[in-house]
Amino acid sequence: DTAVSQTPKYLVTQMGNDKSIKCEQNLGHDTMYWYKQDSKKFLKIMFSYNNKELIINETVPNRFSPKSPDKAHLNLHINSLELGDSAVYFCASSQNRGTEAFFGQGTRLTVV
Amino acid sequence: GESVGLHLPTLSVQEGDNSIINCAYSNSASDYFIWYKQESGKGPQFIIDIRSNMDKRQGQRVTVLLNKTVKHLSLQIAATQPGDSAVYFCAEILTGGGNKLTFGTGTQLKVEL
Numbered sequence: 001d002t003a004v005s006q007t008p009k010y011l012v013t014q015m016g017n018d019k020s021i022k023c024e025q026n027l028g029h030d031t032m033y034w035y036k037q038d039s040k041k042f043l044k045i046m047f048s049y050n051n052k053e054l055i056i057n058e059t060v061p062n063r064f065s066p067k068s069p070d071k072a073h074l075n076l077h078i079n080s081l082e083l084g085d086s087a088v089y090f091c092a093s094s095q096n097r098g099t100e101a102f103f104g105q106g107t108r109l110t111v112v
Numbered sequence: 113g114e115s116v117g118l119h120l121p122t123l124s125v126q127e128g129d130n131s132i133i134n135c136a137y138s139n140s141a142s143d144y145f146i147w148y149k150q151e152s153g154k155g156p157q158f159i160i161d162i163r164s165n166m167d168k169r170q171g172q173r174v175t176v177l178l179n180k181t182v183k184h185l186s187l188q189i190a191a192t193q194p195g196d197s198a199v200y201f202c203a204e205i206l207t208g209g210g211n212k213l214t215f216g217t218g219t220q221l222k223v224e225l
Binding site for chain 1: 120144146150153154155156157158161199201205207208210211212213214215217218
């Protein structure tokens with residue numbers, strides 16, 4: 001059983017489109033995250049949710065809107081996609097105040 | 113061999129040798145410092161952590177050293193194996209600050225046979 005699963009794995013779309021990435025964790029964790037990894041492999045946190053409540057929002061454009069329907073799910077919706085949004089997006093989860101975060105396999109988003 | 117993880121340098125080592133990957137961190141208030149391993153096409157995977165009040169912690173074939181005076185963290189891998197080839201990231205966390213996990217730039221480890 002996959003601990004943190006995100007779909008789709010690959011996403012190719014045109015500029016201006018709206019897309020969503022879904023994430024689910026079956027670990028019973030309280031905290032979920034979205035990270036963006038650029039072409040230089042730099043990992044930057046975007047959002048963190050704890051028990052469905054937004055805890056961290058790291059100066060991400062308003063076009064990015066996370067939604068957590070329950071503590072096992074954290075989805076990411078992106079409006080009006082831009083070329084600079086091309087990256088690998090990782091979902092992760094951890095216990096509250098835990099140091100070990102479990103990452104999904106990533107979604108490679110390519111905006112053309 | 114040694115490397116500083118400030119850009120995305122590559123550290124090449126021979127199979128069986130020891131590897132040392134270095135990292136400079138920025139936030140003295142962080143509670144824990146952590147090493148992650150990312151294999152090609154996969155998400156980062158937790159290796160080992162160290163609490164800020166410790167200076168050394170050992171795991172299976174890995175040792176993490178923390179020098180708070182110079183804000184330096186290192187990961188030592190003993191008897192490096194081909195399966196150790198990956199990008200290694202140091203990270204820091206403030207558990208009381210929303211559990212924000214902040215990653216440093218990675219280091220590519222290549223194990224030569």
